[in-house]
Amino acid sequence: MSYEKVIEVKGLTKKYKDLVAVNNLDLNVYRGDVFGFLGPNGAGKSTTIRMLLTLIEPTAGDIKIFGLPLKKNRIEILSKIGAIVEKPDFYLYLSAYKNLEILGKVSGADTSNKRLMEILELVGLDKRWKSKVKTFSHGMKQRLGIAQALLHNPELIILDEPTTGLDPMGIKEIRDLIIQLSRDQGKTIFLSSHILREVELIANRMIIINKGEKRIEGEVKNLLNTDKLQVTFEVSDIQKSLELIRNSQWLNDVDSEGKNEIIFNVHKDLIHEINKFFVDNGIEVSSVVPVRSLEEYFLNITKENIE
Amino acid sequence: MSLLVSLELQKIFSKWRTYIGFIAIGVLIPIVQIALVYEGDKLINFATQGLKNSFVFVGDLFNGYLVAHLVQQSLIIHIPFLIVLVGGDILAGEATAGTYRMMMTRPITRFQFITSKFLAGTIYTNLLLLWMMFMGLVVSIIIFGTGELLVLKDKIYIFAADDVLWRFILAFGYSALSMTTVMALSFFFSSLVENAIGPIVASMAVIIIFIIISALPIEALDVIKPYLFTNHMNAWREFMSNPVDLPQIVNSGLILTAHIIGLYLLTLFIFKRKDILS
Numbered sequence: 001m002s003y004e005k006v007i008e009v010k011g012l013t014k015k016y017k018d019l020v021a022v023n024n025l026d027l028n029v030y031r032g033d034v035f036g037f038l039g040p041n042g043a044g045k046s047t048t049i050r051m052l053l054t055l056i057e058p059t060a061g062d063i064k065i066f067g068l069p070l071k072k073n074r075i076e077i078l079s080k081i082g083a084i085v086e087k088p089d090f091y092l093y094l095s096a097y098k099n100l101e102i103l104g105k106v107s108g109a110d111t112s113n114k115r116l117m118e119i120l121e122l123v124g125l126d127k128r129w130k131s132k133v134k135t136f137s138h139g140m141k142q143r144l145g146i147a148q149a150l151l152h153n154p155e156l157i158i159l160d161e162p163t164t165g166l167d168p169m170g171i172k173e174i175r176d177l178i179i180q181l182s183r184d185q186g187k188t189i190f191l192s193s194h195i196l197r198e199v200e201l202i203a204n205r206m207i208i209i210n211k212g213e214k215r216i217e218g219e220v221k222n223l224l225n226t227d228k229l230q231v232t233f234e235v236s237d238i239q240k241s242l243e244l245i246r247n248s249q250w251l252n253d254v255d256s257e258g259k260n261e262i263i264f265n266v267h268k269d270l271i272h273e274i275n276k277f278f279v280d281n282g283i284e285v286s287s288v289v290p291v292r293s294l295e296e297y298f299l300n301i302t303k304e305n306i307e
Numbered sequence: 308m309s310l311l312v313s314l315e316l317q318k319i320f321s322k323w324r325t326y327i328g329f330i331a332i333g334v335l336i337p338i339v340q341i342a343l344v345y346e347g348d349k350l351i352n353f354a355t356q357g358l359k360n361s362f363v364f365v366g367d368l369f370n371g372y373l374v375a376h377l378v379q380q381s382l383i384i385h386i387p388f389l390i391v392l393v394g395g396d397i398l399a400g401e402a403t404a405g406t407y408r409m410m411m412t413r414p415i416t417r418f419q420f421i422t423s424k425f426l427a428g429t430i431y432t433n434l435l436l437l438w439m440m441f442m443g444l445v446v447s448i449i450i451f452g453t454g455e456l457l458v459l460k461d462k463i464y465i466f467a468a469d470d471v472l473w474r475f476i477l478a479f480g481y482s483a484l485s486m487t488t489v490m491a492l493s494f495f496f497s498s499l500v501e502n503a504i505g506p507i508v509a510s511m512a513v514i515i516i517f518i519i520i521s522a523l524p525i526e527a528l529d530v531i532k533p534y535l536f537t538n539h540m541n542a543w544r545e546f547m548s549n550p551v552d553l554p555q556i557v558n559s560g561l562i563l564t565a566h567i568i569g570l571y572l573l574t575l576f577i578f579k580r581k582d583i584l585s
Contacts, residue, residue: 053412056582079414089405093321102314106413148409 012061023212036199036206037192044212082154088145092134109152138165236284315427328389336442370454371447378443394493395506402501478543485540491570
């Protein structure tokens, strides 16, 4: 992975009167990264993306893309970016082909019939090229969104929740496509999502933001593959289990307890030993659910936002 | 810029609403022409009723030029309705559809985006006027032939057949300027909102209110009347006078041009500062 910064954001802030949508955000995306931009709904992801794409003016902060200040080099920078911002919207009264042709021409892309059909085939819409977009499902519009983002062969691809509304097969196809674009074509991808699992599967680096502020940033493997896990054991007899634990070496590892479950904070290698402990003492264990601490953290901030 | 204008025109002419104006003119004018085939002589007799005691009319005053003049006088009042249908949708339509996002993340400036849309709107307006000229003037000449043109204003004017065509061409040219002002007004309103209904209604409301103010015989309003663009939209009628009041036409034309430029610049100013949230 290269250390050339493709996106460099410092102190980015966006305020709407009293509402601070993004607050003093710093982030760096390096060439070749698949960068996961994670946060619950309303965390400020789309606002940040809109600022990266000059759709909205930051209240404060600096954005450099490809090493150039965004505001002064907008045209040059945007010619090398392909993007989907929130849901992909098109001219509904035009065909998929015509939409791509218009957007491609504005981007200075090759809009020959061959190229347009090639890109439509890539996203599985070649058989519907003549259909008006108003007849498309949400998933098909998402695919067309990917197509328009790739049409002019950009160096940086910014995707704002690209799998929203897709069926499981569609989600897998888009994931595979992103991985392929990164691995085979060396594209830098900025992927916004509110699903940790999605980022984990695709990204090499990630940031979590909440309420407009950065919470965590780093390598996905470092952030997610922590050895310490929160493990929930569902047991047949909670009272007997608690009593056994009180007199065992596991007492200090108990995080909390529920109606039929006990939650431990332990190293992943110790899970089978706890399980053996219960079974050896005549306790039936009906399920063991390990959750990584970051996952738990992310679930908590998501829950916090909903509340 | 020419590429962007052509793309904008493709968008405009891919929408059903764009053809409402063309269809309305294409249906209405033939209805008037067919009616006049049967009722034309009655109309001339009615118009010259009070004059026949003092004058002798020779030749055929009922001809294509008279029909074109009647069509122009009656329809030009209603054309703004057809213009704002498209003008009000040019920007607001993109906001409603969410396609601002798609366009403004492309390597084009906001100036290019607004200017290309404004030019496309102007081209649509002028094409509509050309269509009206074709249906009203060319088709009328084909059906009814040419002849002297009788114009009843504060005076009676009868123009020789070879002195009419240039008046029509310039009158339609001036009407194009008037209608471009209407387009610029609806375009401006279109930049403020995210739904096309608002700009359409607001533009028509402004035009109707200004026309009512112009028509009210209240002295206190006389001060503002010269500044209302609607007062200058009908200066094309001056081409149907003898002599033509050129200073009046130039003055009104400049006022309309100033409105068009002002509204365009105001739209550009607002759009350049706009956060695209749709």
